[in-house]
Structures are given as C-alpha cells and as structure tokens.
Amino acid sequence: MNSIVADNLTKKFGSFTSVDSVSFSVKQGEIFGFLGANGAGKSTTIKMLCGLLEPTSGDAAVGGYSIKKEADKVKTVIGYMSQRFSLYNDLTVGENINFFGGVYGLYGNSLKERREWILDIANLRGKENTLTGSLPGGVKQRLALGTAVIHRPEIVFLDEPTSGVDPVSRRSFWELIHSLSEEGTTVFVTTHYLEEAEFCSNIILIDAGRLIAEGNSKFLKSNYITNKIFEIRSPGLIELLDSAKKLPFVEDVSIFGNSIHLMVTSEIEEADDLKNRLESITGIKLTGIEVIPPSLEDVFIHLLEGKK
Amino acid sequence: MNIKRVKAIAKKELKHVLRDKVLLLLLLIFPAFLISFFGYAINFDVQNIKLSVYDADKSSLSREFTEGLTASEYFDLSVYMLSSEEADSVLEHKEAAAAIVIPEGFNADIRNGKNTGVQILIDGVDANTANIIKNYLEGYVNVFNTQAMKDITALKGIELKVPLNYSPVFWYNPDLSTTYFLVPGLISMILLITGVISVSLTFVKEKEKSTIDQINVSPVTNGELITGKILPYIALSLIDAVIVVVLGYILFDAVVQGSYLQLFLSTLVFLMSCISLGLFVSVIADSQQVAFTVGTFITLLPSFILSGFIFQIESMPKFIQIITNITPAKFYNVILRAIYIRGVGWENFWPQIVYLLIFSGIFLFLSVKITQKKRAL
Numbered sequence A: 001m002n003s004i005v006a007d008n009l010t011k012k013f014g015s016f017t018s019v020d021s022v023s024f025s026v027k028q029g030e031i032f033g034f035l036g037a038n039g040a041g042k043s044t045t046i047k048m049l050c051g052l053l054e055p056t057s058g059d060a061a062v063g064g065y066s067i068k069k070e071a072d073k074v075k076t077v078i079g080y081m082s083q084r085f086s087l088y089n090d091l092t093v094g095e096n097i098n099f100f101g102g103v104y105g106l107y108g109n110s111l112k113e114r115r116e117w118i119l120d121i122a123n124l125r126g127k128e129n130t131l132t133g134s135l136p137g138g139v140k141q142r143l144a145l146g147t148a149v150i151h152r153p154e155i156v157f158l159d160e161p162t163s164g165v166d167p168v169s170r171r172s173f174w175e176l177i178h179s180l181s182e183e184g185t186t187v188f189v190t191t192h193y194l195e196e197a198e199f200c201s202n203i204i205l206i207d208a209g210r211l212i213a214e215g216n217s218k219f220l221k222s223n224y225i226t227n228k229i230f231e232i233r234s235p236g237l238i239e240l241l242d243s244a245k246k247l248p249f250v251e252d253v254s255i256f257g258n259s260i261h262l263m264v265t266s267e268i269e270e271a272d273d274l275k276n277r278l279e280s281i282t283g284i285k286l287t288g289i290e291v292i293p294p295s296l297e298d299v300f301i302h303l304l305e306g307k308k
Numbered sequence B: 001m002n003i004k005r006v007k008a009i010a011k012k013e014l015k016h017v018l019r020d021k022v023l024l025l026l027l028l029i030f031p032a033f034l035i036s037f038f039g040y041a042i043n044f045d046v047q048n049i050k051l052s053v054y055d056a057d058k059s060s061l062s063r064e065f066t067e068g069l070t071a072s073e074y075f076d077l078s079v080y081m082l083s084s085e086e087a088d089s090v091l092e093h094k095e096a097a098a099a100i101v102i103p104e105g106f107n108a109d110i111r112n113g114k115n116t117g118v119q120i121l122i123d124g125v126d127a128n129t130a131n132i133i134k135n136y137l138e139g140y141v142n143v144f145n146t147q148a149m150k151d152i153t154a155l156k157g158i159e160l161k162v163p164l165n166y167s168p169v170f171w172y173n174p175d176l177s178t179t180y181f182l183v184p185g186l187i188s189m190i191l192l193i194t195g196v197i198s199v200s201l202t203f204v205k206e207k208e209k210s211t212i213d214q215i216n217v218s219p220v221t222n223g224e225l226i227t228g229k230i231l232p233y234i235a236l237s238l239i240d241a242v243i244v245v246v247l248g249y250i251l252f253d254a255v256v257q258g259s260y261l262q263l264f265l266s267t268l269v270f271l272m273s274c275i276s277l278g279l280f281v282s283v284i285a286d287s288q289q290v291a292f293t294v295g296t297f298i299t300l301l302p303s304f305i306l307s308g309f310i311f312q313i314e315s316m317p318k319f320i321q322i323i324t325n326i327t328p329a330k331f332y333n334v335i336l337r338a339i340y341i342r343g344v345g346w347e348n349f350w351p352q353i354v355y356l357l358i359f360s361g362i363f364l365f366l367s368v369k370i371t372q373k374k375r376a377l
Helices: A041-047 A072-079 A093-103 A108-121 A136-147 A167-182 A217-225 A239-247 A270-283 A296-307 B003-019 B021-042 B061-072 B084-090 B108-113 B127-155 B179-207 B211-216 B222-252 B259-286 B286-306 B318-326 B328-342 B351-376
Strands: A002-013 A016-027 A031-035 A055-061 A078-081 A155-159 A186-191 A204-209 A210-213 A229-233 A250-256 A258-265 A288-292 B049-055 B074-081 B098-102 B117-121
Touching: A002 A186, A002 B108, A016 A041, A016 A055, A016 A204, A016 A210, A031 A041, A031 A055, A031 A155, A031 A167, A041 A055, A041 A155, A041 A186, A055 A250, A072 A078, A078 A136, A078 A258, A093 A108, A093 A136, A093 B003, A108 A136, A136 A167, A167 A186, A204 A296, A210 A217, A210 A296, A210 B084, A217 A296, A229 A270, A239 A250, A239 A258, A239 A270, A250 A296, A250 B328, A258 A296, A270 A288, B003 B021, B021 B179, B021 B222, B049 B084, B049 B127, B061 B074, B061 B098, B061 B108, B061 B127, B084 B098, B084 B117, B108 B127, B117 B127, B179 B211, B179 B222, B179 B286, B179 B318, B222 B259, B259 B286, B259 B328, B259 B351, B286 B318, B328 B351
Parallel strands: A031 A186, A031 A204, A078 A155, A155 A186, B049 B074, B049 B098
Antiparallel strands: A002 A016, A002 A055, A204 A210, A229 A258, A229 A288, A250 A258, B098 B117
16 A cells, blocks of 8 residues: 655746656555755655645645645644754753644543653653753654654654764664554655665655656665676775776776775676776775675765766 | 644743743833833923023012912023023023013003013924923913903903903813823834734744744644734733733823723734734744844834824824824724723724724735745745
C-alpha cells in the first residue's frame, strides 16, 4: 500500500521552477530518503506534501487524500518536524507537549500516555519543568520528533532532522526513526548526510527541481556506477587532484578526507595500471591505491557531475 | 471552530506573556506612565498667569481694578512696575505674561463720565495662552465696565439695568479641565498601541522561529489560531483600560458619566479593529523588528495627531481632515467622550461603532487575502 503518491508535482515561483514534474511513490511503513543539494527543491516539495504550499500543477495523494482538494484531511494524518525543531523555547518541556497534544485534540489519559512516551524517548523523565530553550540540541531533536508524532500520524515528514546535531545523537535519532517505521509509520526524511541515506529503504535524488535517480541504495550503486572507483593516497593530494581532472581516462575525481576517490573509464581494470599511469604522467608519488566499492556519495557526485 | 484547540493555543499564549516579565511589566506600566505624563505635563488649563501692573493713578478705583484681577485664580501679581517703560523689559524677561498700565486720571475720568483707556500688553509667543489671557481680560473688563456704569448711574439716583445678561455655563466638563478631556483619549491611544504592536509581534515571532509551520501542518484553522492567540492580549488590553480609568479617577477625578457596559462593549469593538490592524502588520512584516517599527509608526503618530486626542480635527485643513479617517482611534475617541464625559448612549455614536466594524472587516479581509496569496504565490 502506498502512503504517498506524487504525480507530476510542480511548483513555480514566478519564472523560477523550484520543483519540476516530480513523481514518486512511498510505501506504507518505509523510510523514504529524499536527497538533494541545498536549493534543489527538497523543502518546497515537503511543504507541498504537508499542505503548506499549493502546487502550481500536478497533485499528490498523502494518506489517500489529495493535497490540492483535501488539504484539511491531509493534516490529520501527517506529522512534521523541521530542521529548526519548532518548539517554544520559552515554554517548559511539559508545556510544549501539552500544547501540541491540545492542538491535536488529545486530553486526559490519551494525552498522559503520549506525554510519558515522549518523555521516555527523549530521556526527559523528571525534567518536565525544564525550559525547552536550555536543552542540548540532541535532546531537543528527540523532543521535537516526539511532539511531531504525538497524535500517532500515519506519515511523518522530517525535514533535515539531524542538521546541527552531534554524531552520537544522530545515530540514536536514527534508531528512533527505525522504531517508528517498525510500528508502521511511514517516514519521509530529507538529509544531506549521505551515510544516513544508507539507512533508508528507498531513496530519490533531485537536482534543480528534477528527479534524477530513484531506488534503494544497492540498486543506485550498481545501476549508476559501472566503472571502478579507486581510493588513492599521496603526499601531493591537491596537485594530484588538479592534474587528474584533465586526464582522458578519469571520469570523476573528488577529495574524501586524506584520500581522493577517482572513477576511471572502463579501459582501466587494475590498480597497478592506474598507479603507473598517474605517476608517470603527473610525477607525483602515490603512497596507496586500492579498488573500493562505491558509496552513495560516489553515486551522487557521479550523477550530479555527469549532468554538467 | 474547535474550542479545545482554541483553549490549548490561548493557554500557551498566556504562558508566553506571563513568562516574559519585561513585556508584562511594560504592558502594565506603560498606561500608568502615559496617564501621569499626559495628565501632569500636558495641561492646557491656564492658571496663575503672571501679571505686572503699573498704576499711575493710584486711586481707590484703579486699585479695585487690579485687585479684582489678581484675586482670581487666573492671575498672580508678579511685578509692581514703577513706570510704564518697564513693561517692555518685564515681558522680555518673562517676568510676566501680561502687563497692564493704568493711566493717570483713570478714576477721575470714569467718575466724570469720560472715556478712559487701560493699556494691556500680552506676550504673544505662545499663541494659545495669549488667546486665553486675552479672553479672560476681555471678560473682566466687561464685568468691570458694567459695574462702573451701575455705580455712576446709582450716584445720580438711577438704577441701571443691563439689557443682556451674559453668564455661560459649560456643560459636560464644567471646569473646562484638559485632563478630563485627555483621559478618554489616553485609553484609545494606549489600547491602539499595545493592541497593534503586541498582536503583530506575537504572530511575527511564530513566523520568525518557524513554529508557525508546526501549527500550519496541524488541523488548527486560521480562525482558531487567531482567536486563541489574541484572547490573552484582549484580556491584557482590558486590564490596561481599567488601569487608565482607575488612575484617571484617582489622580484627576475623571469620572465615567455614562454606562460602564457600553464602555466595555464599545472598547471590545475598538479592540477588534486594533487586532485586525495588528494582524495586517504581522502579515506584511517578516521580522519582529519590522513589525515593531511599522506598528509604532501606524499607531503612535496617527493616534496622537490625527485622532482628535489633543488637536481638534474640525480646525484642521479639509485635506488633513479626510486623512484622519485612517485611524480607528478617531472614532473611538468620539465614542469614549460621549460615554465618559457626556454620559450619553448608543444613539449618539452608533455610526462610529459601524465604522470600527467596517474597519476591522477590511483589514481582516486584507490579511486573509495576502496570506492566501503568499501560500499559493
């Protein structure tokens, strides 16, 4: 069963097309990753799916309701959490929970039960009277997720939920997302941390408002990358990067920490062959070279560079 | 409209207000400050005017003339001049606001039925005060003339009857007290400023912190959001109004002559127009700073200058008179003065109530339209 079906969703701001005929579908209970660079149209798409913005053309069914004609009904089946953790900093933890509970019509025992649940997942038991503004980012993030799903929505939209949060908190946040998905909640998440995209069961990538790749991470890696990728170490990394860009047998090259990833054309198969060619042409000594399996980052860099 | 959701929003908003001690204090101290400030500093009542006199006649009648003046609460004798030439320097050095020179032979001329003159010099720098002094003196001279005529004819054994007896009584504000006139005007000014600014700030703050998105994705409707958010501010504005009424009574003896119920209901109508104006500001402004600036500009200036609070609208040029219609405070001032000072009812100010309702309607409509347009863009 599909939770979200987008059909040629388009949004124009004047003459600028932010989202251009994007179509995809999201199955119930899956974690769906929505990736793209800043300004690619991620937030605009999410805002349309949540009923915050009207599409210029096209439509989408969210939880079975049309975002164009039944925006009111859409709002009853979704939860939304933005990267800015829209909590009231001058209210206490308990007051924030009660407020969002009240907004979704929860009261009495059902509110109490959800409040306990949120306090548990955010590790805030006994801290109901703490001002939300004084909480650390990771805790705030979990509280924001808790309040976003206080009414047990079928679908939850997370707009870059992990930006600005430390790696440990990010990991435990993803565990929380998994447990939501296991309970049957559809999770639609945007992120620009590509290692997080590996946790998603399905991924789409958009660039300049257009959908350019779709599938799970394994499919993306095998389908879009056919040539070999080498990880290379060298004392003259930057010069190597610059000269390698101009070589005919190099497709993509980009820097990854203290190494560079180099995608070659199909004529090169062996590491030694590549090493000899590079050293003889550039005169720069390589200290290490090995074939590596492509990461999602390699896939996206390849796709985005390939377009240019 | 779902009452539970409205309640949740109102409760949350009230917590914001109660937690922001600075804002709360400001909202409560502001009216007290304004009423003291305006009540004591802006006073158009002219009393204890400094008067200097040169009496060249030194007769019992000339003394009677000056004593009659200085005995009233309007004039105080400040300088007793020794020559008529001193008048110049007395006025120049602000030792007196008016100088009176009584010529030699004043007494004798009057007794003999001859015409005589008294020279009166008034400092005309402050035109308003000068005008009032002129009027006081004119009245005094009239009274003096009548009395003198009566005395002279009485000596001849004839009783003089004055054909037209002129003794005006001021209704509604018998003492012609400025403060009494200002207190109702202050209520409208305070409510307009606090209403528009606090309402626009509370909505823009949600936009700025993007918490509005969280509410927009929920089933809360615009009507519920607006109602819930403004309820605490309506309560606060009403408290402000009560503070002004009570302080007006304690400090300046300003008593509400009309019905408190009508005062309350028409205040609610006025608050509606303030709130719709505040909403409009919050729709066009994207930061608290802009909202505050715009809010102050469109409320403070018009409610001070164009509302008839201090400056009479009837005496403005026609063009400016038309412009005065942009401020709801003008209409509320008419209502307030009707209830407060004249003690009259609905039949005297229903057109103003209708105007305020139309005003609220227009700005609510504009706010909704602009919001929809922003959503669809």
